[in-house]
Each structure stands twice: as C-alpha cells, then as structure tokens.
Amino acid sequence: MLELRNITKRFPGVIANDRACLTVGAGEVHAILGENGAGKSTLMRILYGAYQPDEGAVLIDGEARQLTSQRQAIACGIGMIHQEFMLVQPMTVVENVILGLDGDIGLRLDEAAQRISALSDHHGLGIDPHARVADLPVGVQQRVEILKLLFRDARILVLDEPTAILTPQEAASLLDTLRKLALQGRAIIIVTHKLNEVMAVADRVTIMRDGQTVRSIDPAQSNEGELARLMVGRPVGRTVVRPKIQPGARILSVNGLRVLGATGGEAVCGVDLTVREGEIVGIAGVEGNGQSQLVEAITGLRRSSGGSVMMDGRNVTHATPLEHARRGLVYVPADRRYVGSIAALGIDDNAMLGRQEDFTRGWGLFRDRRRIRRHAQELVERFDVKTPHIRFPAGKLSGGNLQKVIMGREILRDPRLLVVEQPTRGLDIGAIEYMWSQLLAVRGQGKGVLLVSAELNEIRSLADRILVIHRGRFLGELTPEDADDELLGLMMAGMAAKPGTGPMPDRPRN
Numbered sequence: 001m002l003e004l005r006n007i008t009k010r011f012p013g014v015i016a017n018d019r020a021c022l023t024v025g026a027g028e029v030h031a032i033l034g035e036n037g038a039g040k041s042t043l044m045r046i047l048y049g050a051y052q053p054d055e056g057a058v059l060i061d062g063e064a065r066q067l068t069s070q071r072q073a074i075a076c077g078i079g080m081i082h083q084e085f086m087l088v089q090p091m092t093v094v095e096n097v098i099l100g101l102d103g104d105i106g107l108r109l110d111e112a113a114q115r116i117s118a119l120s121d122h123h124g125l126g127i128d129p130h131a132r133v134a135d136l137p138v139g140v141q142q143r144v145e146i147l148k149l150l151f152r153d154a155r156i157l158v159l160d161e162p163t164a165i166l167t168p169q170e171a172a173s174l175l176d177t178l179r180k181l182a183l184q185g186r187a188i189i190i191v192t193h194k195l196n197e198v199m200a201v202a203d204r205v206t207i208m209r210d211g212q213t214v215r216s217i218d219p220a221q222s223n224e225g226e227l228a229r230l231m232v233g234r235p236v237g238r239t240v241v242r243p244k245i246q247p248g249a250r251i252l253s254v255n256g257l258r259v260l261g262a263t264g265g266e267a268v269c270g271v272d273l274t275v276r277e278g279e280i281v282g283i284a285g286v287e288g289n290g291q292s293q294l295v296e297a298i299t300g301l302r303r304s305s306g307g308s309v310m311m312d313g314r315n316v317t318h319a320t321p322l323e324h325a326r327r328g329l330v331y332v333p334a335d336r337r338y339v340g341s342i343a344a345l346g347i348d349d350n351a352m353l354g355r356q357e358d359f360t361r362g363w364g365l366f367r368d369r370r371r372i373r374r375h376a377q378e379l380v381e382r383f384d385v386k387t388p389h390i391r392f393p394a395g396k397l398s399g400g401n402l403q404k405v406i407m408g409r410e411i412l413r414d415p416r417l418l419v420v421e422q423p424t425r426g427l428d429i430g431a432i433e434y435m436w437s438q439l440l441a442v443r444g445q446g447k448g449v450l451l452v453s454a455e456l457n458e459i460r461s462l463a464d465r466i467l468v469i470h471r472g473r474f475l476g477e478l479t480p481e482d483a484d485d486e487l488l489g490l491m492m493a494g495m496a497a498k499p500g501t502g503p504m505p506d507r508p509r510n
C-alpha cells in the first residue's frame with residue numbers, strides 16, 4: 001500500500017532522513033521507533049506532503065507520487081495526527097473536523113455534526129461535536145484528531161506518539177481501535193517511544209537511528225530489551241533506585257485550594273497538599289481533571305478562587321510567577337511548544353527564559369551574550385540535546401529535544417521546589433532514564449518535587465507519595481508500594497477510590 005524508498009531530507013546543518021526506507025501493507029500496523037531526533041516526525045511529514053524529500057520516492061499502491069501538499073496527501077488517503085496538536089482552539093469540534101475539506105460539506109454543519117456523533121459512538125470516542133476545542137482536555141482533543149482522520153476516510157493513518165497523553169486503559173482502547181481500523185484494510189503507522197505498545201499492537205517495527213532506518217522486524221520475533229538496544233545502541237532499562245530519604249521541613253502546603261475552570265464550573269474543588277524537603281509528591285491523573293489548573297494556581301499563572309498556598313511558611317497564594325521563582329519555585333509546563341518555550345528564539349535564549357536578569361552585565365543594561373552562550377552550552381551537553389548549534393530555534397527542535405531544553409533549564413536553576421508536568425512525555429527511553437535520575441538527584445539534594453504525570457510507571461518509580469486526581473478532587477493517597485497499575489488506572493478513570501480516603505465518584509468519565 002505504501003513504500004518510502006531511500007528518502008533523504010536535509011535541513012541546514014542536519015540530515016534528518018538519510019536514505020530511509022519503509023514498506024507498509026494494507027491491514028498492517030507498523031510501528032516506528034527511534035531516539036529523540038532520529039528523524040521519525042520528519043519522515044512522517046514527508047509522507048504527509050508537509051516536507052518534500054531531497055531524494056527518494058513515495059509510492060502509494062505501487063505508484064510514485066509527488067506529494068507537494070497536505071491536501072494531496074489527503075486525496076491519496078493519507079491522514080496524519082501530529083505529535084503536537086493541530087486543532088484550531090477557538091473553533092468547535094465540527095468546525096475543526098470539516099476545516100479544509102472540499103465541497104459543500106462545510107456548509108452543512110448539522111449533517112457533519114451528525115456524522116461526527118455517529119463516528120464517535122461507533123469508535124467509542126465520546127466526543128461532543130459542538131464543544132469548543134479550547135474547552136476540551138488535551139486527552140479529548142487527541143480523540144478529535146483521530147475522528148478527523150476517520151471523517152476523511154483515510155486509508156493510511158499516521159499517528160505520531162498518539163498515546164503520550166492517555167491512561168493505560170485509554171491507550172489500550174486506542175490501540176484496539178487501531179487494530180480494528182487495520183482489520184478493515186487500512187494501513188496504520190504509529191510512531192511511539194513505548195515498547196510495550198509496539199509489542200502489543202505492531203505487526204512490524206522499523207527502527208530509526210540518525211535519520212536511517214536501521215532495521216525492520218517482527219516484534220513477535222524480538223523483545224523489549226532488544227528493541228531498546230537497537231534503538232539506543234546500548235542496553236537500557238528503565239529501573240531506578242529511589243534511595244530512602246527521611247523527608248525534612250515542609251516546603252509547600254496547599255490548603256483548600258479552589259480554581260475556577262474555563263466554563264464557569266470549578267476545575268479544582270478544594271484540595272490539600274504538602275511537599276516536604278527530599279520528597280517527590282506525585283499527582284496521577286488523566287489530563288483534564290484539574291491538575292493543570294492546580295499547578296497553574298500554585299505557580300501563580302492562574303488565580304485561585306479560594307484556599308491558600310504557603311511556601312516555607314509564607315503565604316504566597318497570590319504571588320506572581322516571578323516572585324515564586326525568586327523563592328525557588330519553578331515550573332515545567334505540559335505544553336512545551338506554546339507555554340514552555342518561544343519557538344522563534346534560539347536554544348540559548350530559551351535556556352535563560354524566566355531569569356533574564358541573571359544574564360546581564362553593565363548594571364543590567366546589556367545582555368551578557370558570553371554567559372548566555374556558556375549556560376546554553378552546558379545545558380545542551382548535560383541534557384544531551386541533539387542540535388546543530390545552540391542558536392538553533394527552539395521551534396525546529398524535535399519534540400523530545402525541546403522537552404530536554406525546558407527540563408534542563410528549570411533543573412539548572414537549582415530550585416527549592418520543582419513543579420513538573422508530564423516531564424518525560426515524548427522522550428525516548430534513554431532520555432527518560434536520564435531525566436528520572438535528574439529528578440531523583442533534585443530530591444536527593446533535599447529539594448521538593450511536585451510531579452504531575454499521566455505515566456503510571458513514572459509516578460510509581462519516582463513518587464514517595466501518590467495523589468490521584470479526578471474531577472478536581474484527590475481520590476486518596478497511595479504509596480508506590482500499594483499503587484499497582486490496575487488500581488491507579490481505575491482510580492484515574494474515577495472508577496475506584498481507596499476505601500475510606502475519598503468520595504466515590506458518581507459515574508466514570510468517558
């Protein structure tokens with residue numbers, strides 16, 4: 001159904017794809033694995049007509065095609081879900097889905113909405129066609145992207161890290177959906193860093209390294225260890241040791257915090273929380289259950305409507321992000337593209353964002369370029385950011401490499417309390433291993449970490465205490481020892497509460 005033959009794509013200073021080859025048949029789920037910056041997204045963008053290859057050919061049903069626009073790719077039956085969301089936030093679901101479609105379907109919104117509802121029901125996506133995208137949790141936005149492809153009847157579906165923001169149950173059901181779509185004769189290409197997903201869903205897996213497709217194998221003939229080794233070029237295991245630490249003084253205490261949501265209701269309904277020295281407190285939850293609003297209120301990015309935030313005994317409920325930063329509270333947001341970085345600025349300038357005043361000379365009048373450069377260089381080296389040079393614009397970094405820049409920036413600030421949201425989303429297994437060790441090092445220095453993550457393995461490996469959030473409330477506190485995947489996953493979906501620790505929710509979230 002699809003063949004990519006010897007695709008080469010060069011960017012200034014980078015060979016993103018180097019004679020890459022890929023063959024995918026109808027009915028096949030094909031996984032693409034590779035480290036951050038290996039060239040996966042670039043290859044997919046070529047397939048989607050967003051980039052033209054410098055060399056090589058794209059063949060569909062055996063015929064060479066010049067895909068010079070996304071419109072052409074769609075006409076050839078190719079649909080793509082990008083690593084970062086491409087939805088227009090102020091528009092509704094139905095407007096987003098029909099956006100860019102030819103013909104007069106755009107004028108028949110009701111009909112489109114009906115079809116969307118039907119598709120959503122059929123595939124169990126739980127989407128209201130009239131909802132405004134900006135009001136939807138990221139997890140639901142992801143499903144809107146899938147729906148968009150189904151609406152276009154794509155025959156070749158390309159998904160770039162589609163499960164990064166889903167709970168294990170949601171991810172499993174997505175993989176299920178993908179399998180079903182393959183059974184209907186579609187070809188599915190899934191880029192993922194999750195080896196268990198590759199093992200579970202893929203008929204074949206192609207491994208990319210430095211722009212080249214180094215191997216194409218049947219995962220049934222392999223195992224996670226071998227895949228990891230092929231990808232990184234050395235053995236990796238995601239096991240960490242969390243040395244025992246007696247937690248010290250209380251750094252953060254949050255009492256009865258309330259935050260209003262975008263649509264009027266409460267996003268955070270009065271939560272209590274403490275973080276002490278030498279402690280990682282994990283907040284597990286499906287995105288959209290108030291955790292973002294909670295950390296935004298704690299970090300001063302959003303106003304709370306009730307309750308208090310104390311830092312080292314001082315009331316900082318309404319402190320600004322800058323005041324927080326001066327007290328040592330720093331934040332890594334979940335959205336690295338639009339909140340965590342400035343795309344047009346280089347890595348060097350991004351590396352000092354939020355502390356520009358530390359990088360001035362001449363009584364604060366001039367920027368100290370030399371220090372900025374040195375700092376960025378240190379960050380790039382320590383966090384192994386793959387880039388041609390440190391002035392490279394952040395917006396052109398691969399997803400994982402950008403995340404490393406942001407995590408590195410905040411860790412290098414030597415914070416007293418590090419608030420991180422989805423810190424390893426999109427990172428390859430080698431980078432995750434490293435980032436985890438860095439977070440544990442922060443803890444080891446007697447600092448506090450508030451870790452918000454949808455990644456159960458991450459929460460269980462790092463957190464000393466785990467709070468599960470659902471619809472703006474904590475459903476109870478767990479230790480990593482009693483938090484198995486099943487229980488955590490169910491609690492995150494609002495379907496189980498630890499006995500005696502929280503309210504039973506009325507109905508599961510879909």
Ligand SMILES: Nc1ncnc2c1ncn2[C@@H]1O[C@H](COP(=O)(O)OP(=O)(O)OP(=O)(O)O)[C@@H](O)[C@H]1O
Nearest residue numbers: 011016036037038039040041042396397398399400
């Ligand atoms: N528009 C661009 N201009 C310049 N360089 C680019 C551009 N897009 C990608 N690159 C570079 O090409 C290389 C491959 O990037 P790509 O996004 O394909 O990696 P990836 O395998 O998807 O990584 P990740 O797992 O981090 O998402 C990177 O070094 C990246 O910086």
Ligand SMILES: [Mg+2]
Nearest residue numbers: 041083398399
């Ligand atoms: Mg990518």
